[in-house]
Amino acid sequence: MPGLQQPPGTDIGETGGGARGVTGVPTSICAFVGSAPQGPVEEPVRVTSFAEFDGVFGGLSDRSGLGYAVRDFFFNGGESAIIVRLVAGGLDGSALAEHDYVGAGFHDAAKGIYALDKADLFNLLCLPPATPDGDLPANVWAAALTYCVQRRAFLLVDPPAAATVSTVAGWPAARGLTGDAARNGAIYFPRIRRPDPLRNGAVGDFAACGAVAGAIARTDADRGVWKAPANVALAGVTGLTVAVSDVQNGTLNAAGVNCLRTLPGAGPVVWGARTLRGTDAVVDQFKFVPVRRLALYLEESVYRGTQWVVFEPNDEPLWAQIRLSVGAFLRDLYRQGAFSAPTDRDAYFVSCGRDTMTQDDIDHGLVSITVAFAPLRPSEFVMIRIQHRAGDPTG
Missing domain, CATH: 3.40.50.11780 (Rossmann fold)
Known part of the structure; x- marks a missing residue:
């Protein structure tokens, strides 16, 4: 299977430097x-x-x-x-x-x-x-x-x-x-x-x-x-x-x-x-x-697990934290067998930065996170997007 092409500003690493973790939500309520x-x-x-x-x-x-x-x-x-x-x-x-x-x-x-x-x-x-x-x-x-x-x-x-x-x-x-x-x-x-x-x-x-x-x-x-x-x-x-x-x-x-x-x-x-x-x-x-259910699970988990961004300025340190925390969550799922690829680099990536947001988005506090993953069905790659408004805990 071909590897996922990772654009600039992507990460598949583990959490560090105080980044908040993402916890998976229940799946069968x-x-x-x-x-x-x-x-x-x-x-x-x-x-x-x-x-x-x-x-x-x-x-x-x-x-x-x-x-x-x-x-x-x-x-x-x-x-x-x-x-x-x-x-x-x-x-x-x-x-x-x-x-x-x-x-x-x-x-x-x-x-x-x-x-x-x-x-x-x-x-x-x-x-x-x-x-x-x-x-x-x-x-x-x-x-x-x-x-x-x-x-x-x-x-x-x-x-x-x-x-x-x-x-x-x-x-x-x-x-x-x-x-x-x-x-x-x-x-x-x-x-x-x-x-x-x-x-x-x-x-x-x-x-x-x-x-x-x-x-x-x-x-x-x-x-x-x-x-x-x-x-x-x-x-x-x-x-x-x-x-x-x-x-x-x-x-x-x-x-x-x-x-x-x-x-x-x-x-x-x-x-x-x-x-x-x-x-x-x-x-x-x-x-x-x-x-579809895996994508819904990822969307809900990442959305809830990154709600803290509404209290942060919309800049590169925030985007790096997001990439690290979401990447660690996906890495754990990869280890559990959720994705189809020989290595984690082929299985998923997280993108959050100037490749997912325009300058106007950044100026208005809009944070866009793109997650791409290779599901277990061969030769299909799926992308999802999650959005928050940074620096606006009421929005």
Whole structure:
């Protein structure tokens, strides 16, 4: 693999001379938004087990898919969830509609899905259907994807319950899940089957988002956010609503649809790892889930880890400190196996200086940091940019 070309003003070294360190943020805090039998309304609540969810929000309900998705998340290895309970029209008892999630003025008012503005950080977003075997109001998905871009989060999309091998590939585009925003989401097909405690253990059909989110969290913990959450077994899942053949899987994978499949000796597994931009017809550096999630992790970690720059003058000593601290963070990730290259010089670089800022930027206190890295997928190099305003702790 060719080495990364490092422009002047770059660094890959370790911290020294009092430079502040960058600490990696969590990668698998999953936000769930939906209806529940009880609990605070439109207030994010963090839970670390299904038992805790049960105590606060009332557990499973045959009128909501939320409890089932949260259960599947923890059952498959999830460790931290943020729950936002919605009620239809402000009243209990009715199924949620589109305006309960993304109503007019909701973003400014931190209502609906935007109640998550009151949460400091989440990495994954699940929107379970209003009923366990139903569908989310269709127009909610595009708004949720846009919101994930704003929050550096990743949306797990469930296609309609009635989706088939023939129809699922065209569904994301029909719902507006296209363009650059589509990098921040992935669709998983088909739905899962598992015993339903509310029906005396009879097997029911459920959206897969919670189980997939748990599998992603387990992969992050075991192998790192840079590893693909693919060929990962789904715990507690006894079957799938559609059997996808090898040929069908190849066709859907090329269309950016991640299939769940039942494999001999393994049972139901997550198979694909493409973002909604992952179709073969599109050229995009973020076609693959682990590449996009690694970039989001780096952006969030570097942004938070360099917020101290707002108290500093925008000059070369500051830029050198930034290069050292961010470079040390990336070097540690390289040692953990996050990047694909024979040496650290081939794996990443950090640039912050006159090559990333104009004189006008410098005069106005704008600090721009460029990070380039070689993800594990061969022959692809990815660049991200983080910005602060130096010398302005209020800005």
